[in-house]
Structures are given as structure tokens and as C-alpha cells.
Amino acid sequence: MAAFLIIGSGSGPSGPRALTSDEANRLAITRFRNYEAHGRAVTITVPGTAGGLIVTGSVDYQGKLGYGVVHGTGRDTSSDGLIEWTAASVFVHPMANAPAHAPASPPRSGxxxxxxxxxxxxxxxxxxxxxxxxxxxxxxxELLPQNGAAWVGQDRLDGRQVDIMTGPSARATRGTAGTAGAVRYWIGSDGTMYRVRVGVASASQPVVIDFDTQKYVPVRPVPGVTPTR
Known part of the structure; x- marks a missing residue:
């Protein structure tokens, strides 16, 4: 997991410092870019004292629904399988031999x-x-800098030059670590979000979410799943 946590290549300028007007505008539209795209392919690296979890899948930002496959890292396979979630519910489909990618059409039972x-x-x-x-x-x-946003440094992700910025944890969700800079965004020149690192209260290591790690597959609800709008 350490490879996900390297900030900057060491060759560019480093912060933190106040956001420029352009940087503040890019940070302000980065979540809207995801909504405009309808959805994004994601890889979510979840820390854990007994071994971590990796969720590989898609998030539909207009439908407010996520779907993917879970694999354990440094632990047994008891948590492996398919997963679909909303802001209120989690549905799991255990699998002894979970595939690398979730099937486009979720199973109708199990x-x-x-x-x-x-x-x-x-x-x-x-x-x-x-x-x-x-x-x-x-x-x-205009409000982002007042809420703890700042420029931290630069990095390259898959050949793209990105800026790393901190954002206020209130923009994420309950359960995040409650300090300024607990959320870090890797953002491209057009405001596209490519990585987010978030400190969570329940883990000593941050959660890392990488975007466009595979092809986006539209999310289909499984029976009984009703997105929270």
C-alpha cells in the first residue's frame, strides 16, 4: 500500500501554500466533473489491522450507486466477493474465487x-x-481556502501532471478524520479528479481512491437496492 501514499516525485515545488485562483477553481469543480461524467471507474484501497481490502469497480455519481468486487490483501478470502452500495445500504455477494472485475450484470440472487x-x-x-x-x-x-484547502505539491499519475491539494474533511463524509488536510486530491489541469487520499477515524492509515484504473462499466442495481437520492 505504500506505493499509493507517495506524494510528489521530489523534482517539483512543494507546499503547503495558499491556492491560486486557478487551483481553487479546479478544486471547486472536481466533484462536478465526476457528476458530469455520470460515473467513474475506481479502485478503493481500504486499510485494516488484520489485512486490507481492495474494491475494484464503478461509482455512478448521478445514480448515487457503487458496484464492484472486493479482494482481501494480507488476509484470507472470507471477505471476497461482489459488493453494491448506496449511501444507506451495503449488499454483498460472497465468492470463494472472486473475479478480477465484477460482471457487468450483477447476479440476481445470493x-x-x-x-x-x-x-x-x-x-x-x-x-x-x-x-x-x-x-x-x-x-x-472562494470559500474553499477558508475551510482548510491548500496546495501541497505536484505528482505524475499514469503520465499525467497533477496538482495535490488538501480539502476540508466536511466535504467527504462522517467518519473522516476531523483535521484540516485530512482529504487530499490529485487533480488534473481541467479539474478532473484522479486520486483521493482520506484519513478515516477507524483506521491508522488513510483510504486511497484511484480513478480510471479500468474501463468504467455502468452500474446496474441488484434486486432490493434502492439508491438514496
Whole structure:
């Protein structure tokens, strides 16, 4: 997991410093960019003391619904399988030999539902956070610096030059660490979000969400799943 946490290549300028007007505008539209795109392919790296979890899938930012496959890292396969979630519920489909990518059409049976926990679960916090990175309107660029936003540095992701900025944790979700800079965004020149790192109260290591890690597959609800709008 350490590879996900490297900030900057060491060759560019480093912060933190106040956002420029252009940087504030890009941070303000980054969640709107996800909504405009309808959805994004994601890889969510979830920390854990007994081994981590990796969720590979898609988030529909207009439908407020996520779907993917879960694999354990450094742990047994008891948590492996398909997963679909809303802001209120989690549905899991256990699989002994989970595929690398979730099937485009979810199985019609074999799902188990439960409420999404608002605290105490790194997985549930990560799922809720991933849904929050879409908005049907831009944020207020003038208010972002007042709420803890700052420029931290630069990096390259898959050949793209990106800026790393901190954002206020209130923009993510309950369960995030409550300090300024707990959320870091890797943002492209047009405001596209490529990575987010979020400190969560239930884990000593941050959650990392990478975007466009595979092809986006539209999310189809499984029986019994009703997105929270």
C-alpha cells in the first residue's frame, strides 16, 4: 500500500501554500466533473489491522450507486466477493474465487443486505466517501481556502501532471478524520479528479481512491437496492 501514499516525485515545488485562483477553481469543480461524467471507474484501497481490502469497480455519481468486487490483501478470502452500495445500504455477494472485475450484470440472487455503518468500519467509511465525490454543482471556490484547502505539491499519475491539494474533511463524509488536510486530491489541469487520499477515524492509515484504473462499466442495481437520492 505504500506505493499509493507517495506524494510528489521530489523534482517539483512543494507546499503547503495558499491556492491560486486557478487551483481553487479546479478544486471547486472536481466533484462536478465526476457528476458530469455520470460515473467513474475506481479502485478503493481500504486499510485494516488484520489485512486490507481492495474494491475494484464503478461509482455512478448521478445514480448515487457503487458496484464492484472486493479482494482481501494480507488476509484470507472470507471477505471476497461482489459488493453494491448506496449511501444507506451495503449488499454483498460472497465468492470463494472472486473475479478480477465484477460482471457487468450483477447476479440476481445470493445477495445479503445490511445498513451502511456511519462509523467504526473502514470499509463502510470508504464506500460512503467514494459516493461523496460527485456533486450536481460546483463548490464555492472562494470559500474553499477558508475551510482548510491548500496546495501541497505536484505528482505524475499514469503520465499525467497533477496538482495535490488538501480539502476540508466536511466535504467527504462522517467518519473522516476531523483535521484540516485530512482529504487530499490529485487533480488534473481541467479539474478532473484522479486520486483521493482520506484519513478515516477507524483506521491508522488513510483510504486511497484511484480513478480510471479500468474501463468504467455502468452500474446496474441488484434486486432490493434502492439508491438514496
Amino acid at each position: 445477495w445479503y443486505g445490511r445498513p451502511l455503518q456511519s462509523s467504526g468500519s473502514s470499509l463502510d467509511s470508504s464506500l460512503a466517501i467514494a459516493l461523496k465525490f460527485g456533486s450536481d454543482r460546483p463548490d464555492n471556490a
